[in-house]
Amino acid sequence: MKPVATLPALCTLANLFCGFLAIAKGADGITALWHSPVPPPPETVERFHHLFSTACWLLFLANVFDALDGRLARITKATSEFGAMLDSVADMVTFGAAPAFLLKFLFESERLLAEQSVKPKVVLFMCFLYVCCAALRLARFTAETEEDPDAHDFFKGLPSPAAAACVASAILFFLYLGEPDAPEWLARRRSSILTAMLGALPLLALLMVSHVKYVHVVNRYMRGRHPYTYVAQIVVAALVLALLNEYALVLICLGYVIVCPVVSLLERVLHRPLWPARPVAPSAEGTGEPP
Numbered sequence: 163m164k165p166v167a168t169l170p171a172l173c174t175l176a177n178l179f180c181g182f183l184a185i186a187k188g189a190d191g192i193t194a195l196w197h198s199p200v201p202p203p204p205e206t207v208e209r210f211h212h213l214f215s216t217a218c219w220l221l222f223l224a225n226v227f228d229a230l231d232g233r234l235a236r237i238t239k240a241t242s243e244f245g246a247m248l249d250s251v252a253d254m255v256t257f258g259a260a261p262a263f264l265l266k267f268l269f270e271s272e273r274l275l276a277e278q279s280v281k282p283k284v285v286l287f288m289c290f291l292y293v294c295c296a297a298l299r300l301a302r303f304t305a306e307t308e309e310d311p312d313a314h315d316f317f318k319g320l321p322s323p324a325a326a327a328c329v330a331s332a333i334l335f336f337l338y339l340g341e342p343d344a345p346e347w348l349a350r351r352r353s354s355i356l357t358a359m360l361g362a363l364p365l366l367a368l369l370m371v372s373h374v375k376y377v378h379v380v381n382r383y384m385r386g387r388h389p390y391t392y393v394a395q396i397v398v399a400a401l402v403l404a405l406l407n408e409y410a411l412v413l414i415c416l417g418y419v420i421v422c423p424v425v426s427l428l429e430r431v432l433h434r435p436l437w438p439a440r441p442v443a444p445s446a447e448g449t450g451e452p453p
Contacts (some may be wrong), residue, residue, distance in 0.1 A: 167238055170245055173231035174252050180224035181256025184217035188264045191217075195271055207275070211337050217264055218330035224256045225323045229380070250300045257326035258296030262289040262363070265329055268336075269360050276353065288363045295367035296322045302371070315437075317376040320369040320419060324376070328366060328419050331411035332359045338408050369419065375429075376422045377437060 191213035198206040231249060235241045266289040273280045299322050306318070336359065338344055339352045348355075403410035429436050 167235055167242070167245065169238070170231045170235035171248060173227045173234060174245070174248050177224045177227035177231065177249075177256055178252035180220045180227065181252065181260045184220040184224075184256070184260045185263050187213045187217040187220070188260075188267055192267050192271065195275075201275065210271070211340060214264060214268055215334060215337050217260070218334050221256065221260060221326050221330040225327060228253065228256075228323050246304055250304045253300050253322055254297055257322040258293050258300070261326045261329035262292045264333060265289065265360060265363060268333060269356055272353070272356055278353070285360065288360055292325075292363045292367040295370045296325070299370040315378055315382050317378060319372045319374060320366065320376055320422075322370060324415070324418060325366045325370055327411075328415040329359075329363070331415040332362075335409070335412040344408075366419070369423070374423045375426045376418075379418075382437075 191210040194206055194209050194213070195202055202210075228249070231245070232241075235245055266285055269285055270280050270282065299319055302318075303321075336352065336356055339349050339355065403414070406413070425436050
């Protein structure tokens with residue numbers, strides 16, 4: 163076998179470690195509930211929620227490593243089939259199994275704490291459908307990826323990291339609704355929101371294996387040259403989201419999941435593209451600037 167690029171492989175393994183640790187944190191939370199009296203004391207429930215919150219942030223950290231490994235491999239010109247396969251295996255654990263595991267046990271645990279009925283077979287089916295579609299999505303992406311992923315403006319189907327981020331942000335939002343400073347009108351609907359989260363899992367699964375066009379945000383909006391006001395717009399948007407920090411993550415993730423299919427549907431109806439063309443950097447020739 164050809165030599166392996168060390169730094170990209172380490173980033174991929176860091177992604178895998180985050181996914182494994184997220185599952186471990188979720189299992190620790192379940193263990194804490196199992197070994198507590200019924201009903202569990204408030205400190206046990208608080209620890210359970212803290213462990214699940216940590217697991218969700220680990221999934222976001224895994225997204226960072228997932229973005230870095232491929233970019234590092236292309237910068238160092240060390241892309242290989244081995245790296246692509248290793249990346250798919252890591253993504254399967256982190257963005258396939260871990261989100262389904264966390265949502266399954268959170269749903270069942272919260273229902274049991276509220277002394278409500280649970281249909282474990284239905285919950286298991288929904289979560290396995292997500293895992294199954296994540297595996298199919300990753301296999302298709304690995305088989306169809308072109309030589310230069312930096313040139314991609316769109317993904318075919320919802321990317322598995324984005325689907326996992328959507329699940330993680332929804333869990334964080336649900337946990338926030340259990341805090342004392344959460345809006346009362348939302349806190350009263352906490353159980354319904356959790357049920358909606360589980361019901362949305364098959365939709366995320368089907369979007370992953372669909373042919374819906376999802377924009378590659380980094381390639382289209384962060385690469386190349388833009389007017390200086392573009393940077394100011396990003397800063398203003400970041401400040402607004404910081405003021406709404408309890409809602410920002412879930413709004414961003416849900417917006418990405420929903421807006422892209424809507425735009426794709428409108429393109430089919432109107433028979434014309436709606437996504438703006440990617441800005442092209444001006445040539446250095448004749449500008450007095452070095453190439």
